[in-house]
Amino acid sequence: MTVLIFLTVYTFLSLIEYFGYLSGDKRKVIFFGFVIFGVLLVIQFIGVPMLKLFHILKPIDIKSSSTLIQKHFSDIKDKLINIIELADIYEEQYSNEIVLASIDQKIKELKIFDFKEAIQFKNLRLVLLYLIISLVTVLSIFIINKSVFAESTHRIIHYNTQFIKPAPFSFQLVNSSLQAKKGDAFKIMVNCKGDEIPKIVYINIEGNNYLMKNTVEGNFEFEIVSVINTINFYFTDLKFNSEKFVLDLLPKPAISGFELKIFPPFYTGLQNQSLENIGDIQIPNGTKIEWNFNGIDIDSLFFLLSDSTIINSVKNQKVFTIESKFVATTDYNVFIQNKMTEPELALSYSIEVIPDLFPEIEIVQMKDSFQLTRFFFKGIIGDDYGFSDLNFHYNINNSDSLVSIPFIKSLADQEFYFSFDFSQLNQASGVISYYFSVTDNDVINNYKTTTSDNFIFEIPSNEQISATEKERFQNIEKLIEQSREMAKDINSDLKNLRLKNMDTNVSEWEKSQMVNDVISKQNKLEQLYDKIKQDNENLNNYLNSFKGQNQDMFEKQQEIESLLEEVFTDELKKLMEEFNKLAEEFDSKKLNQLSEQMDLTFEDLQKQLDKNLELLRKMKVEQKLQDVIDGINKMADEEEQLAQDVVEKKNFQETTDKVSEHQEELKQLNKNLDDALELNDELNKPMNFDDFDNEFKEIENSLEESKTELDKNNTKKSGKGINNTSEQLKNMAFSMQQMLQSNTMQQNMENIENLKQLLSNLIILSFSQEEILTELGGINTNDPGLVQLNKRQKSIVNQSKVVKDSLYALAMRTPQITSMVNNELLSMELSLSKSVEQMEEALFPNARASQQFVITAANNLALMLNEALENLEKQMADGMSGDQQCEKPGGGKPGMDMLKKASDNIKQQLQQMIDQMKSGQGQQMNNQLGQSLIQHEMMQQMLRELMNSGGVGSSAKKQLQQIDEMLEQNRKEIMNKTINAQTIVRQNLINTRLLEAEKAEIERDFENKRDSKSAEEFYSNPVKFFEYKERDNYSIEYLNKNTHKLNNFYNIKYKQYLNNMEK
CATH class of the missing domain: 2.60.40.10 (Immunoglobulins)
Structure with a gap:
């Protein structure tokens, strides 16, 4: 019975738990209830009976037993009770026999009953049946699903553990760890797997359901923004729940x-x-x-x-x-x-x-236009933090040399200036490569070096120099010939234009077109002559750079350059400007007047071109002869050194090779001498110079004999022979030099005699003209002596032609006779022509004015020629060759300082006169007017002397011409007593123009590099060379040289800004 009840209750509770998935509390009740129930059941049905069986407990009494039997056998009635009571009496010692007898009687009555029937085994069969049914049921359940008892029992026993009722799907926590750091966000993810996947899943946190986000089918997630406490949670679809989870809180670093x-x-x-x-x-x-x-x-x-x-x-x-x-x-x-x-x-x-970048270097090089072997360099170097080295490298025959350049180590961006003259390397010829290198101060990367572009400088050989010189000089000759022909064409066009101008059938338009043609040719002539000047200057610079001309030849070059500069005189340019105006407003009368003046001017221009060409040829002959002499002297010195070397070092092969080179050089020198003599023959008056053919042959034989002895390794004879050759060379060079100097001295003597004769003729002409001028002052139109005066005036014209021809002939070979002399001669010629015409037309006042101009021009000519004569005589007396110390006439010209001082005095005087006019001091003002007029005339005279001296450049001359015009305007206002504030303003403007003219002259001197002291400073400090050309870049250079430290970003922007400014 116990087993039956136990199995029945156990099965019942197991089934309830298995299907019900009771909560922990309910399972706890079932567990303890079942335990208690089982204990009670065992006690009741097994324990108690066993205790009674073993009489540990009081068993059932006989009366109770009889009552139970009586209930089963109703016929027995009270018989068993009576027997029990009789037995009790027997024990109390009543009459035993009676009691026993009564008991026996009762027993006999009860023997008919089978007390075994009182036990109902039929009832036990029912219990057994129930037991069997229970066991079969339990066994069936166990066989079908043993987990019914196992799982439910396990869950009931582990009532503290949360068990989830199995669902059609399972909740699988995706997170590998349920630990979160305080304050961090944490995402809880769950995956549902099974036959039926829920569409909605909640997470239950501390009893509250929160909808989870469905990412993909079966996957859900929920993010806790900030975990601040431990969290208990489980998943549910409101039908089924997952097991419970705990999100632990970790300390967060x-x-x-x-x-x-x-x-x-x-x-x-x-x-x-x-x-x-x-x-x-x-x-x-x-x-x-x-x-x-x-x-x-x-x-x-x-x-x-x-x-x-x-x-x-x-x-x-x-x-x-x-x-x-x-x-x-x-x-x-x-x-x-x-x-x-x-x-x-x-x-x-x-x-x-x-990164510490490589240093940067940019080089700008400029070749000196005067000394072609000298270069000026401006460099810009830049680096992140500074420099450790800056050098100039040059390479000759794969041998590298360097020159250190000063720099500031800590300045990240800086400029440097450097100049180098390759002539100081004493390299005869060949190619020199050169470049700059800059090294930064990057110690970590073992210093980094950047080099500039590689430049090449080629020193020409003597053969190349001679060929270049010949070619360029021939080009200059051709250009001068073209200029002379063009001037001749212009002269012809002018004469033709005068004839056409008298022809009434020629229209004004045709005449205007002819004027335009003349103007076009004039412009071409001027451009052509500019090219002549430039080409000649370039040739001189080339020769001075690579041949090293002596001082005498250098000064001759300068004199001829000056002559070329002065060919297009201011008077000629002024005439050309006036003639150009005819193209716009044609005037027949003015055309005749201008064409006649220009006819004479262009005729003079042709003669000056002839003179310049002759002087160039003469100088070229002298230059070539001097080059031959210098080459011979150089060879003589080398031969002398060879003789010494062959005796001391016995280097026969090297000496033989050098002697062979000298043989070739000697042939070239002989050829150069022939070329010079050939060019000499083209001169109007050639110099007397031998060809020295015998001497060249003797020296050539001597060189050949020396080679023969050298091949025999004969020290004594070869050394003696080479020494003999050296002496022969020296003797020939000396003879040539003496011959050259003799020609120069002879020419100077002839020039002195010619100058003296010219001076005498000029003086006679001047006195003759003065006599005519005096006589013309007291004559009238009806005077019979007028005819004789006209003849005498024409005679002076003829005399002037003789002077002119002689002067031109002398100028052909004397560069000291500059264009100033020609200008005065032209002025005298024009004035003579006018005076003859004016006397024939009985315009005596005009004729007298023209005659006065003739006298003035003749006297000026005499003064200039006298100065030239004195210089030539001084040279002769000093025994100097050529015209080394000849100076141009017109020395002692007024300078800018004198003009500025005069201008300041005039300004001060003008201001005083204005003050006196305001105060009414008339008498004092009259005195001031007279003094001011004198000062104006003196300043104008100084100004014109300075302009006419040829000592100022075109830019300064333009400023001086404007000053002259303003002075003239002020002078007129003073004469008319109309001085006002505008007069002072104009005087201030004169001062400004003087400063500009002075600046122009400084720049001209700087550009031409003629002053030796300035040149020395100029070459030793190349900064000045670039300062002149880069004044506009001052602000950029100032910014670029600042020492402010910037971080990398702003430093890049700063450099971009400077680059944009330079663009």
Whole structure:
């Protein structure tokens, strides 16, 4: 019975739990209830009977037993009770026999009953049936699904454990860990698998359901924004629940702040820096950085760099320190952790390492137009932090040499100036390559060097120099011939134009077109002559640079250059300007007048061109002869050295090779001499100069004999022969030099005689003209002596032609007779022509004025020629060759300082006169007017002398001409007593123009480089060379030279700004 009840209750409770998935509390009740029930059942049905069986407990009494039997056998009635009572009486010792007898009687009555029937085994069969049914049921359930008893029993026994009722699907937690750091967000993810997947899943957190986000079918997630406490949760679809989970809270490591210290390399000159909580930085290459981190709940801290390098920190109390040197850009990630957490990324920054770039260098080179072997360089060097070296390199025959250049080591961007004359290398000929190099101060990268572009300079050989000289000189000759022919054509056109002008059938338009044709030719002639001047200057510079002309030849070049400059005189230019106006407003009368003047002027121009060509040829002959002499002297010195070397060093082969070279050079010198003599023959008056053929042959034979002895290794004879050759060369050079000097002296003597004769003729002409001028003053139109005066005037014209022809002939061979002389001669010729015409037309006042001009021009000519004569005589007396110390006539010209002083005095005087006019001091003002007029005339005279002297350039001359016009205007206002404030303004403008003219002259002197002292300073300081050409760049250079330190970003922007300014 116990088993039946137990199995029945157990099966019932198991089924309830298996299908009901009771809560823990209910399972707890069932567990303890079942236990209690089982205990009671065992006690009741097994324990108690067993105790009674063993009489531990009082068993059932006989009366109770009889009552039970009586209930089963109703016929027995009270018989068993009576027997029990009789037995009790027997025990109390009543009459035993009676009692026993009564008992026996009763027993006999009861023997008919079978007491075994009182036990109902039929009832036990029913119980057994129930038991069997229970066992079969239990066994069936166990066989069908043994988990019914196992799982339910397990769950009931483990009532404290949460068991989830199996659903058609399962909740599978995706998270591998349910640990979160305080304050972090945490995403809970669950995956549902099974036959039926729920469409909606909730997460139950602390009894509250929250809808989870369905990402894909069967996957759900829910994010807790900030975890601040431990969280209990489970998943549910409101039908089925998952097991319960706990999200544990871990201590979170955190960085509360950090300090960053930057230590740049010492050579950069940058200051150390300290930054707070700034991680993204730019640093120079090789910078050392130190980080100090403060943190919370941190046990360790390390860096992970871009290249996977790990840098661990050093902990000092609560501060974590990392230090490292960086040479490349990298990202660095700061990882922190503690005992409860894995390493996590706390911070992420980048370090941009600014590489120390190669230094930069830019070179601008300019060749000296005067000395072609000299170059001026302006360089700009730039670097991040400074320089350690700056050099100029030149390479000759693969041998590199350098010249150090001064610089400022710590200035990142700077300019330098440098000049170099390749002639100082004493290189006969060949190619020289050169460049600049700059080295930075980058100690870490072992210094970096950048070189500029490689430049090439070629020193021509003597053969190349001779060929170039010949070609260029021939071109100049052709250009002069073309100029002379063009001037001749213009002269012819002018005469033709005068004839056409008298022809009434020719229209004004045709005449205007003819004027335009003449103007066009004039412009071409001027351009052509400009090219002649430029080509001649270039040729002289070329020869001076590569041949080293002596001072005498150099001064002759300058004199001829001056003559070329003065061919187009101011009077000619003024005439041409007036003639150009005829193209716009044609005037027949003015055309005749101008054409006649221009006819004479262009005729004079032709003669000047002839003179210049003759002087150029003469100078070229002298130059070529001097070159031959210098070459021979050089060869003689080399032969002398060879003789010494062959005796001392016995280097026969080298000496033989050198002698062979001398043989070739001697042939070239002989050819050069022939060329010079050939050019000499083309002169109007050639010099007397031998060809020296015999001497050349003797020297050539001597050289051949020396070679023969050298081939025999005969020291004594070869040395003697070479010495003999050296003496022969020296003797020939001396003879040539003497012959050249003799020609020069002879020419000077002839020039002196011719000058004296010219002076005498000029004086006679001047006195004759003065007599006519005097006589013409007291004559009238009816005077019979007028005819004789006309004849005498024409006679003076004829005399002037003789003077003119003689002067031109002398000028052909004397460069000292400049265009100033020609100008005066032309002025005298024009005035004579006018005087004859005016006398024939009985215009006596005009004729007298023209005659006065003739006298003035003749006297000026006499003064100039006398000055030239004195210079020639001085040279002769000093025994000097050529015209080394000849100076141009017109020395002692007024300078700019005198003009400025005169202008200041005039201004002061004008101001005083205005004040006197205001105060009514009339008499004093009249005195001032007279003095001011005198000062104006004196200043105008100085001004015109300066302009006519040819000593000022075209730019300054233009300013002086404007000053002359303004002075004339002021002079008229003074004469008319109309002085006003405008007069003072004009005088101030005169001062300004004087300053501009002075500046123009300074610039002209600077450009031409004629003053030796200035040239020396100019060459020794190339900064001045570039200062003149780069004045406009002052502001840029000022900005570029500043020493302000900028960080990398702003430094890049700053350089871009400067580059844009320079563009």
